[in-house]
Amino acid sequence: MLDIWFTENHTEGYKVSWRIDKILHSERSRFQEIAVVESPDLGRALLLDNTVQTTTRFEFIYHEMIAHVPLMIHPRPQRVMVIGGGDGGTVREVLKHPTVETVELVEIDERVIQVSKEWLPQLSSALNSDRVKILTVDGLQYVKEKAAHYDVIIVDCTDPGGPSLALFTKDFYQDVYNALTEDGIMVSQTGSPTFSPHFVEAVKGIRQVFPCSSPYLTCEPSYIAGFWSFTAGSKKYALDTVNQDRMAAITTRYYTPEIHRAAFVLPKHIQEQI
Numbered sequence: 001m002l003d004i005w006f007t008e009n010h011t012e013g014y015k016v017s018w019r020i021d022k023i024l025h026s027e028r029s030r031f032q033e034i035a036v037v038e039s040p041d042l043g044r045a046l047l048l049d050n051t052v053q054t055t056t057r058f059e060f061i062y063h064e065m066i067a068h069v070p071l072m073i074h075p076r077p078q079r080v081m082v083i084g085g086g087d088g089g090t091v092r093e094v095l096k097h098p099t100v101e102t103v104e105l106v107e108i109d110e111r112v113i114q115v116s117k118e119w120l121p122q123l124s125s126a127l128n129s130d131r132v133k134i135l136t137v138d139g140l141q142y143v144k145e146k147a148a149h150y151d152v153i154i155v156d157c158t159d160p161g162g163p164s165l166a167l168f169t170k171d172f173y174q175d176v177y178n179a180l181t182e183d184g185i186m187v188s189q190t191g192s193p194t195f196s197p198h199f200v201e202a203v204k205g206i207r208q209v210f211p212c213s214s215p216y217l218t219c220e221p222s223y224i225a226g227f228w229s230f231t232a233g234s235k236k237y238a239l240d241t242v243n244q245d246r247m248a249a250i251t252t253r254y255y256t257p258e259i260h261r262a263a264f265v266l267p268k269h270i271q272e273q274i
């Protein structure tokens with residue numbers, strides 16, 4: 001067996017490695033290094049700048065939690081925007097909600113979309129739906145041009161750095177707030193609460209702008225073995241609201257209303273940090 005390992009450096013002193021069988025694709029786009037590799041334990045993985053974005057074995061956890069939490073809080077989500085998320089996994093989950101009329105996918109790097117279409121059909125086939133509108137523009141600018149339009153905005157971005165850095169600032173969260181309708185909800189992935197130096201900053205930024213906000217946690221083994229965080233901001237609805245009756249229409253493997261509520265229960269040391 002080949003002994004080739006992929007390693008992601010989470011900090012200077014903490015790395016996560018897993019064996020890869022094959023490099024299926026690798027290129028440099030205008031924005032980043034894009035690769036797709038095959039791993040015996042994680043399945044097919046999308047890497048951007050040597051950072052794992054998603055794996056076919058565990059992507060359902062991340063994508064269900066980033067999408068269904070805000071969509072189940074909102075009583076009737078119709079217009080949704082996804083910033084980043086060019087692999088299509090988040091859009092696939094959003095489309096499970098029959099109330100959703102349109103999902104705009106705002107992905108800066110069209111090569112991520114093309115590579116995902118070729119190698120990750122389990123995620124990207126959702127992008128062919130006629131309810132999806134794809135815009136290959138900078139989400140940061142795009143969101144500024146919109147006012148009171150979306151019910152839910154999901155920020156499925158890479159970790160802060162490169163094109164994503166500005167997506168973790170208070171100014172950006174304010175633009176997202178303005179782009180939402182009066183009862184709108186946003187969620188952003190906010191990294192590892194243990195290792196990301198940007199976690200606390202992002203949580204505080206969202207809290208300064210939205211009347212209701214909180215991080216929520218899940219475990220996604222593709223990134224690290226411990227917690228991964230998302231942070232939700234809501235203009236009107238409490239974050240533990242779950243419109244339970246709508247679950248009947250939605251098939252999930254990870255998300256349940258109980259998981260939704262439990263995810264907002266934070267360990268004491270994380271509460272103390274934020």
Ligand code: AG3
Nearest residue numbers: 052053054085156157158223
């Ligand atoms: N979005 C980013 C996940 C964060 C990965 N971070 C890391 N490995 N350090 C993933 C896109 C999935 N649709």
